[in-house]
Amino acid sequence: MTINAQNLSTLTQEKSVESDRTEDVFQEINTQKHSTQEDSSQEDSVDIAQLRTPIKVDLSPIYEFLGARTTQAWINAAIADLPLIIQDHANCEKKAAGTAMNLLFRYEFSYDLQRKLAQLIREEMLHYEQVLGIMNERGQEWEYLSAGRYAKGMLKHKRTYEPAAMVDVLIIGAFIEARSCERFAALAEVINDERLAKYYRYLLKSESRHFEDYLALAQSLSENNIDERVAFFKAVEAELISSPDTELRFHSGTPA
Ligand SMILES: [Fe+2]
Ligand SMILES: [Fe+2]
Numbered sequence: 001m002t003i004n005a006q007n008l009s010t011l012t013q014e015k016s017v018e019s020d021r022t023e024d025v026f027q028e029i030n031t032q033k034h035s036t037q038e039d040s041s042q043e044d045s046v047d048i049a050q051l052r053t054p055i056k057v058d059l060s061p062i063y064e065f066l067g068a069r070t071t072q073a074w075i076n077a078a079i080a081d082l083p084l085i086i087q088d089h090a091n092c093e094k095k096a097a098g099t100a101m102n103l104l105f106r107y108e109f110s111y112d113l114q115r116k117l118a119q120l121i122r123e124e125m126l127h128y129e130q131v132l133g134i135m136n137e138r139g140q141e142w143e144y145l146s147a148g149r150y151a152k153g154m155l156k157h158k159r160t161y162e163p164a165a166m167v168d169v170l171i172i173g174a175f176i177e178a179r180s181c182e183r184f185a186a187l188a189e190v191i192n193d194e195r196l197a198k199y200y201r202y203l204l205k206s207e208s209r210h211f212e213d214y215l216a217l218a219q220s221l222s223e224n225n226i227d228e229r230v231a232f233f234k235a236v237e238a239e240l241i242s243s244p245d246t247e248l249r250f251h252s253g254t255p256a
Pocket of ligand 2: 096124177206207210
């Protein structure tokens with residue numbers, strides 16, 4: 001708006017009316033500031049008891065993206081060994097942040113990539129802290145757990161030249177995030193611990209966004225359409241999830 005004399009006089013009039021209720025306005029601002037602080041602490045608290053009730057997330061794009069749904073056999077095995085799943089989940093959050101940090105250092109040319117990765121690292125480290133809190137609350141000791149076959153099973157197909165290597169890592173990242181989301185949702189439905197179920201539902205919002213971010217970045221940084229590459233990894237990922245697996249992990253296959 002251009003401020004001419006008439007506008008200025010209107011503004012001055014409005015300002016004098018405003019000044020009559022200065023106290024109200026300040027009170028309003030303070031209330032808003034206070035509730036914003038509360039909102040952000042509810043959103044980002046390390047203590048899962050402080051988190052707000054999770055919003056409902058539409059998982060249909062995730063189910064469409066993935067080539068296979070988690071089997072009931074995996075869900076049963078996971079429920080029967082929750083401490084192992086929680087330990088592996090902690091490892092996954094740390095690895096997700098580490099992988100994003102590697103990408104952050106390796107590909108410094110893209111503003112979009114840097115910004116998205118910085119946010120992702122922040123969120124994955126928050127999840128890591130939250131899962132550590134859950135372990136502490138449950139009196140669960142940290143235990144070394146070797147990595148399963150899942151990520152390696154996809155990374156071995158990564159092309160070795162740029163920018164194809166970067167595009168593949170981003171597509172693989174999208175699959176890991178989407179699968180995590182699908183499994184959190186599956187576990188939240190059957191888990192006999194409402195606090196943990198609520199936390200898994202809380203994670204759906206950020207993890208489903210991470211899936212979309214990785215996929216969008218992969219396409220934006222590729223000269224060619226990535227559909228064919230996505231279809232390739234879709235088949236590889238579905239096979240890793242559906243075929244028999246001797247180790248139980250957060251992203252393991254059907255229990256052998
Ligand atoms: Fe996470
Ligand atoms: Fe994530």
